[in-house]
Amino acid sequence: MDTETTPLENIHLRSKIRGYARDQRLECRMKAKDALRIGLGQVKEEVAALESLGTKDVVGMAGRIKRRKHATSEDLCRLSLAFLQGNDNINAFAVIPGAIQVLVKELTGPHIQRHIDAVECLCNLSLGEAHISEKIASLAGSYMVTYLDGKEERLKKACLWTLANILATCEKAGRTLLQMQLVPKLWRLYSDPNGCQEDAGICLFLVATHCLQHVSAEDRRYIAQNLHEKKPEDPASEYFMYIVHQMEIVGQDQELGAPQAECLVHFFEATLASSVGSLSLIYAVRVMANLMAKKEPHLLGLMAEPQILVKTLNQLFALRDPQLSLDLMRLLRNFLQLNLSDSNQLLDTLQIYA
Known part of the structure; x- marks a missing residue:
């Protein structure tokens, strides 16, 4: 199998995380306005005060919720906003013994809204450094993974x-989460039209990028068996071929049936028809090369037809992308080894650009 990879840019994902943080900030502002609506003249002043929460404010809030062993929705909103204002506030909170545990405790009560407030607060806290993500994963990871099965x-x-913040920040924390059956839950959400496909896709992308060595054989088998549940027209499909390639789903030790192989061919065709960048094409070609290396022509569908393959190869060689061309040569080599057509005749119809 061809497993060579190239560095993958995370700019798009980091931008998404920053966007989520901005959305959270706006939501917190609205919640703060509702919570502090003492009079129209005071609302603006109170919300403005929230904009400049410093480390002293954070330490004070941490001390109060620790003494009470409880955090109100207003406490959680204020802390969420404070964490967005910088690592100093995050670090100031994280060093208070028992403070994070109070946030985690709010995940265990009967009120769904309190769960939401607490997780959103932890979300902004997870924008901190790796040791903070590690602590959140160990204390709250099991709750968050369990809530992925819920309806809210x-x-x-x-x-x-x-x-996503944790997976992008700390490999050790990512390993902890993967031990909680995170990957199958993510794949179900990624494939479910009624799920959070974009967000689950980003998490799987981050698993494949930062925690690949901690993905179990069972997790890989689960994805291999359920490949066909994901459709090319679904949200976040641009991550599909990268995830499949990095996790070695199309490997010699993974059995693929006709529905799974057909899914891969459809994704390959959809990638060719889209306006995605060369990086997505590279991973799509690598997955198809690995599918051909399984030496089971019946799994290839239309790609087993020499004239269709030649047309596809010529289309991609014409892009004159050096890395893509190298992967196309691997795909061509694997196809020729299947002995489905006269090799010399096929090679004569190729248009390979130097």
């Missing part, structure tokens, strides 16, 4: 945002 969409989204 806002809670699931908040959990996925937090998990």
Whole structure:
């Protein structure tokens, strides 16, 4: 199997995380306005005060919730806003013994809204450094992974945002989360038209980028068996081929049936028809090369037809992308080894650009 990879840019995902943080900030402002609506003349002043929460304010709030062993929705909103204002506030909170545990405690009560407030607060806390993500994963990871099975969409989204922050920040914390059956849950959400497909796709992308060595054989088998549940027209499909390639789903030790192989061919065709960048094409070609390396022509569908393959190869060689061309040569080599057509005749119809 061809497993060579190239560095993958995370700019798009980091931008998304920053966007989530901005959305959270706006939501917190609205919640703060509702909570502090003492009179129209005071609302603006109170909200303005929230904009400049410093480390002393954070330490004070941490001390109060620790003494009470409880955090109100207003406490959680204020802390969420404070964490967005910088790492100093995050670090000031994190060093208070028992403070994070109070936030985690709010995940265990009977009120869904309190769960949402607490996870959104932890989400902003997880924007901190690796040791903070590690602590959140160990204390709250099991709750967030469990809530992915629930029906409350806002809670699931908040959990996925937090998990994404953790996966992007700390490999050790990512390993902890993967031991909680995170990957199958993410794949179900990624494939479910009624799920949080974009957010689950980002999390799977981050798993494949930062925690690949901690993905279990069972997790890989689960994805291999359920590949066909994901459709090319679904949200976040641009991550599909990268996830499949990095996790070695199309490997010699993974059995693929006709529905799974057909899914891969459809994704390959959809990638060719889209305006995605060369990086997406590279991973799509690598997955198809690995599918051909399984030496089971019946799994290839239309790609087993020499004339269709030649047309596809010529289309991609014409892009004159050096890395893509190298992967196309691997795909061509694997196809020729299947002995489905006269090799010399096929090679004569190729248009390979130097």
